[in-house]
Amino acid sequence: MSDNRPLDFGQFWYSLGKELSEVPIAAETETLTMRSTDFADLYGIHISSIGPYAIYGYLSIPKGDGPFPVIYYVPKNASVLEIIPQGTSNQIRSRYITFSLACRGMRTADSPYAAMYPGQLTEGIESFSSYLYRGVVADTLRGLDFLLTCPSIDKSSIVAWGNDNALLAGALHGAVTHIVSTPSFLYDTINQASRTSSYPLEEFNDYLRHNPERKGQISEILSYYDLRFHSSAITAESLIMADYDGGLFDKKTLRNLTENMNGAVTVHPSERSSYKDGMFCEKWITDKLFGKDATPIVPNHWKLE
Amino acid sequence: MGVDRDYRCRVTKPEDFNEFWGLVLDELSSIELNVECEKDELRSDSEVTVYQIFYDSLDHVRISGWYSVPNTPVNRLPAILLVPGYQSDPPIPKDWSAKGYACLSVNPRGKVRSRSQFDPGYPGLLTHRIVDKNTYSYRGFYADAWRGIDFLLSRGEVDSERIGVAGSSQGGGLAITTSAMRKEIKAASAGAPYLCGFMDAIELTDTYPYQEINDYLRTYPDRLEEVESTLAYFDGISFADQIDCPIIVNLGLQDNVCPPETGYALFETIGSKDKKLFEYEGHGHEAGRYVHSGIMDQFFDKYLKG
Numbered sequence: 001m002s003d004n005r006p007l008d009f010g011q012f013w014y015s016l017g018k019e020l021s022e023v024p025i026a027a028e029t030e031t032l033t034m035r036s037t038d039f040a041d042l043y044g045i046h047i048s049s050i051g052p053y054a055i056y057g058y059l060s061i062p063k064g065d066g067p068f069p070v071i072y073y074v075p076k077n078a079s080v081l082e083i084i085p086q087g088t089s090n091q092i093r094s095r096y097i098t099f100s101l102a103c104r105g106m107r108t109a110d111s112p113y114a115a116m117y118p119g120q121l122t123e124g125i126e127s128f129s130s131y132l133y134r135g136v137v138a139d140t141l142r143g144l145d146f147l148l149t150c151p152s153i154d155k156s157s158i159v160a161w162g163n164d165n166a167l168l169a170g171a172l173h174g175a176v177t178h179i180v181s182t183p184s185f186l187y188d189t190i191n192q193a194s195r196t197s198s199y200p201l202e203e204f205n206d207y208l209r210h211n212p213e214r215k216g217q218i219s220e221i222l223s224y225y226d227l228r229f230h231s232s233a234i235t236a237e238s239l240i241m242a243d244y245d246g247g248l249f250d251k252k253t254l255r256n257l258t259e260n261m262n263g264a265v266t267v268h269p270s271e272r273s274s275y276k277d278g279m280f281c282e283k284w285i286t287d288k289l290f291g292k293d294a295t296p297i298v299p300n301h302w303k304l305e
Numbered sequence: 306m307g308v309d310r311d312y313r314c315r316v317t318k319p320e321d322f323n324e325f326w327g328l329v330l331d332e333l334s335s336i337e338l339n340v341e342c343e344k345d346e347l348r349s350d351s352e353v354t355v356y357q358i359f360y361d362s363l364d365h366v367r368i369s370g371w372y373s374v375p376n377t378p379v380n381r382l383p384a385i386l387l388v389p390g391y392q393s394d395p396p397i398p399k400d401w402s403a404k405g406y407a408c409l410s411v412n413p414r415g416k417v418r419s420r421s422q423f424d425p426g427y428p429g430l431l432t433h434r435i436v437d438k439n440t441y442s443y444r445g446f447y448a449d450a451w452r453g454i455d456f457l458l459s460r461g462e463v464d465s466e467r468i469g470v471a472g473s474s475q476g477g478g479l480a481i482t483t484s485a486m487r488k489e490i491k492a493a494s495a496g497a498p499y500l501c502g503f504m505d506a507i508e509l510t511d512t513y514p515y516q517e518i519n520d521y522l523r524t525y526p527d528r529l530e531e532v533e534s535t536l537a538y539f540d541g542i543s544f545a546d547q548i549d550c551p552i553i554v555n556l557g558l559q560d561n562v563c564p565p566e567t568g569y570a571l572f573e574t575i576g577s578k579d580k581k582l583f584e585y586e587g588h589g590h591e592a593g594r595y596v597h598s599g600i601m602d603q604f605f606d607k608y609l610k611g
Contacts, residue, residue, distance in 0.1 A: 300509065
């Protein structure tokens with residue numbers, strides 16, 4: 001991958017923003033009674049993104065009077081859209097507005113295009129204009145556009161939570177105040193892929209094994225998405241969930257991201273335990289949004305200490 | 306307060322359990338396997354050849370999978386059936402083939418690539434037709450996984466005496482049901498098993514996917530008895546006494562998805578004399594994967610390569 005930010009990097013993203021601004025959000029809301037509880041209501045949200053393309057999300061709003069802080073679960077590199085991530089206490093919906101979004105290709109946003117996994121990350125990578133991920137980023141930003149139209153949100157507390165897309169959301173949309181991100185595939189992508197045979201990065205190895213002559217061009221396209229070149233635009237307070245020391249995306253490797261971000265950054269090296277890492281995230285976000293005296297909402301089996 | 310290792314689930318194995326599943330197996334065996342196996346050039350590399358495969362299962366639903374084999378020529382290969390998690394996409398199992406196994410990573414009905422005929426979605430799969438054991442989603446879903454053994458047996462390169470099954474979470478639950486129902490399985494590894502102790506799990510956890518059942522019962526409280534009756538036929542604990550192959554089970558004691566209490570109850574019920582439990586204190590639903598993956602390798606090496 002190129003180590004230089006493309007000269008027209010700003011223009012590339014400005015054009016996307018402009019294109020998105022010309023597409024109406026056109027939200028349609030349906031109440032999902034079965035997934036609503038005595039502490040939160042759930043809605044299915046249909047909105048439009050560039051293309052035009054119809055995307056879909058789950059919006060959960062706590063009962064009672066707002067405003068409420070928001071956790072925005074950005075689109076994943078996987079087919080299934082969850083209401084909240086598997087293993088998250090459902091009670092989190094009593095404290096936060098949560099919004100999870102399926103980008104184009106994921107279930108509930110897979111008409112006309114149904115993505116394959118692996119496959120999504122290299123779909124249309126033959127050219128700048130055909131690369132699917134431009135649309136995925138647009139969808140991610142459109143989710144924030146929609147959230148800003150919700151009357152009960154606390155605009156001072158909007159968390160983008162998830163993979164690399166959480167950082168892109170923070171870099172490209174001014175609404176994000178906090179970020180919890182686990183970088184997985186958009187940091188120095190081709191170089192990192194060469195260090196592993198595991199998916200999702202293996203998808204790039206597969207592609208380049210069959211199209212070795214395209215390495216330079218692919219690198220150039222991916223440089224527009226490289227988190228290193230978005231880092232300086234990130235002003236939100238951020239938690240970066242790094243790999244364990246020596247892992248593919250460990251704290252040392254991610255330095256060119258974390259040291260150039262313009263908001264406060266906490267880097268947490270994985271403890272190789274979803275419980276310990278998950279507890280760290282929940283404590284961090286509770287501390288940032290509610291103060292050190294507040295108690296994080298965690299699953300039942302994390303209370304057994 | 307810690308996890309109660311003596312916890313026992315309230316599920317009772319139905320008296321006609323074997324009859325019910327016997328009829329399913331009979332129906333399954335009456336359906337031609339109708340295998341398609343196409344090399345996937347894009348995903349194949351110098352070490353491993355990958356195939357996209359398809360076969361027919363219960364109700365003539367077309368099931369897909371990723372099948373991979375090592376490129377190193379050997380006479381007959383040990384094989385692994387890799388069974389998937391609930392909401393994750395079934396992986397391409399190149400890592401297993403790099404270790405010398407033929408491996409089928411199966412996509413049961415409703416998963417990506419196997420959803421054109423049946424697709425209750427996520428959330429949805431866990432409660433789809435849950436009031437009737439004869440049309441409950443997992444009747445076909447289990448059969449699709451078990452059918453993967455027939456696919457492996459159809460492959461000339463697979464040694465039919467050296468087939469194992471592995472999975473975690475829903476894959477752990479499927480490893481339990483598959484090793485109980487298919488005696489071709491010679492070794493099984495079940496991590497953080499889901500689909501075990503359903504009715505206990507929905508009270509022990511406050512997380513999805515088990516919350517799907519609570520959502521359903523909140524909406525239809527009058528159907529509790531029917532739901533409990535159906536789930537007894539599909540509970541891994543009802544299957545476990547029929548497992549007689551070597552098996553390892555790993556649990557995370559802070560598992561926030563599949564409560565470890567149900568894992569202990571399952572382990573107690575497993576019929577095999579050669580069973581071993583690995584408990585990981587300080588670990589969640591990943592159930593100590595970073596340490597346990599080496600233990601799994603040694604286990605399958607011993608029973609399938611030894």
